[in-house]
């Protein structure tokens with residue numbers, strides 16, 4: 001068997017699962033269960049499969065440039081296999097083209113694409129030949145089309161982004177969407193200290209470093225590996241949390257004894273942060289409408305050994321009817337709303353192909369409903385944070401502006417939008433801190 005065959009085959013299997021609707025991280029997890037790979041192999045498979053998913057548009061464009069048949073006319077299994085070969089040729093400089101081609105052809109030969117292995121060989125060789133003579137696909141003159149193709153983003157999204165932020169910022173964000181995201185941790189100070197956590201990682205030869213300006217933040221410098229196998233995971237000494245998400249809970253200035261509502265809580269990344277900030281001494285009601293996600297929240301509470309949180313399945317838009325005793329009850333409220341996730345496209349490679357303008361419109365209806373129905377639960381001296389992991393202004397600042405125009409007893413205390421960029425800003429995030437006017 002050719003060297004690297006199984007790794008590339010596993011990457012192809014991930015693409016097949018994602019094309020049938022599975023999330024990329026779940027597909028990766030499922031496929032890896034069938035193999036025994038080293039952490040280096042896993043890093044390679046992740047880069048290859050996630051890269052193919054991100055660059056789908058560009059890879060299709062190359063198929064159209066080199067093959068008799070348009071990518072839409074290729075049998076889907078062949079199209080995804082061609083992506084495996086093409087991505088290596090176009091984006092993985094260290095792998096010789098001959099190895100990219102031979103392993104891809106070998107996968108075709110040993111699968112139901114056997115009869116098409118000649119086609120795979122011909123198309124990939126044609127690509128390398130065209131690259132040698134600089135016969136590359138034409139760069140569109142229109143700027144939006146150019147960014148859409150180069151950074152492999154849906155054209156509608158690029159037009160929206162240009163509308164929101166202008167060309168230069170759109171290019172920066174689009175590039176950041178295609179960067180490998182960092183793996184960030186938040187140290188659970190209820191169980192350990194930053195110093196002890198650093199020592200544990202060091203003892204196990206895992207290179208981590210504190211994140212600038214974040215009291216409890218660390219990031220992984222070593223190659224990514226199975227999170228559950230990292231030292232301290234099972235003991236709940238840390239959890240995974242992106243750096244920009246780590247500044248959301250502190251905005252509420254949580255303190256011992258606070259009564260806090262986390263209205264869209266699961267899987268509890270921010271709930272556990274809130275608990276940490278009140279030293280696990282107070283009352284946090286963490287609600288979510290998804291059973292499956294609440295289960296993850298409860299697992300996190302157990303692993304991190306947190307006692308101050310009560311987790312319940314409740315539709316937050318209805319809580320005011322179900323529990324009228326909560327009107328004016330909470331000192332602090334977090335609404336970490338369901339959103340389009342346009343700040344996290346680097347982390348979720350398939351998301352860019354699933355989000356639509358219409359799905360954003362639907363989300364905005366839910367976001368407005370959540371705010372309208374949750375605000376009456378805040379006491380008159382309380383603080384409320386509305387946050388999202390998107391960069392779409394209609395889900396963020398414009399939504400808050402509209403809400404405050406309708407609710408003139410409330411005011412904006414603070415607002416922050418982080419855009420994904422090349423300087424390791426982390427995911428894109430938005431948060432607004434709101435209180436009653438004094």
Ligand SMILES: C[S@@+](CC[C@H](N)C(=O)[O-])C[C@H]1O[C@@H](n2cnc3c(N)ncnc32)[C@H](O)[C@@H]1O
Nearest residue numbers: 264265266267268269270288289290315316336
């Ligand atoms: C962005 S996620 C929350 C992430 C979470 N705060 C964290 O930091 O781990 C949004 C959550 O809102 C939940 N959700 C959506 N609509 C809801 C509703 N009407 N009531 C309660 N939860 C809802 C979803 O199930 C999802 O778990």
